[in-house]
Amino acid sequence: MKLSTRTRYAMRAMLELANGYGKGPLQTRVIAKNQDISTKYLEQIMSALKSTGLIRSQRGAKGGYILANPPEKIKLSDVFDVFEGPVVTVECVANENYCSRSADCVAKQVWGEVQRAVRNVLQSTTLQDVIDKAKITKSDYQI
């Protein structure tokens, strides 16, 4: 159950944007360099983040991306869901009609609990929470 690099890159990019929130747009190129990510690949990721409404863009020179909402309003689950779907698990948890065993299936319940555990962590934490945590634990922090 690995995370895709897309999700990891997306999270790191969003944390960069959160960190620079209020200081104008941040460019893909800059984020890519800071995070040591392929610029071209990150471009696609930013595009996806934009299409879900998490970030806004400014085209042209001095353009870039900014968060669509303040970092304390963006939950980690918002970012996570862009590429990992509605979280973890199994088709049968989401779709009641997926399989004939559905009603009685206990395996389904197990995966449902795992799903809730993950969601609980990601929904109860905002980008701002993460930034704050970093500032507390490290003066010389990095994201």
Added chain:
Amino acid sequence: MKLSTRTRYAMRAMLELANGYGKGPLQTRVIAKNQDISTKYLEQIMSALKSTGLIRSQRGAKGGYILANPPEKIKLSDVFDVFEGPVVTVECVANENYCSRSADCVAKQVWGEVQRAVRNVLQSTTLQDVIDKAKITKSDYQI
């Protein structure tokens, strides 16, 4: 972050074995039929489960598989780990030297929390727990 079908099949097969624990070996063919899984594919999965020591086999006619330990001694995480590795997340969480940002990386901490949440669910539940739950909620249960 989908689960592989291997893991889902493995879990269902283990639950079948748990359900029939003490009644002699259960055959791949039977499990496959009950669970509507390709027999040949399940064969490989059973082989992997055996090689990790979770189940034992009896070859030849009237053979099959049995749990290596009673169902109350087998945690769901034992089954999960066979195919999903040491759980969720990201190389940098497991390997301290994976990336130069490691020491200060807050993204890493996020994924670490997710990992712990998942492990917590899977380590605190045994096969027997799941069977019991099914018996309570349904007289006509199915796994």
Added chain:
DNA sequence: ACTATACCTACTGCTATAATGGGAATAGTA
């Protein structure tokens, strides 16, 4: 005009997944 940026589309190599298939070794049974 020039430049830096977002934006768009297509392609590529790679790997893992989810099977399928054939057959050998083993053990019970008639």
Added chain:
DNA sequence: TACTATTCCCATTATAGCAGTAGGTATAGT
């Protein structure tokens, strides 16, 4: 002994998704 049901072992395949590359267009600032 012959027969049969099983585990066991190995190879092959089709597909899909991931991660990344590439080239170009539209837009905005200077």
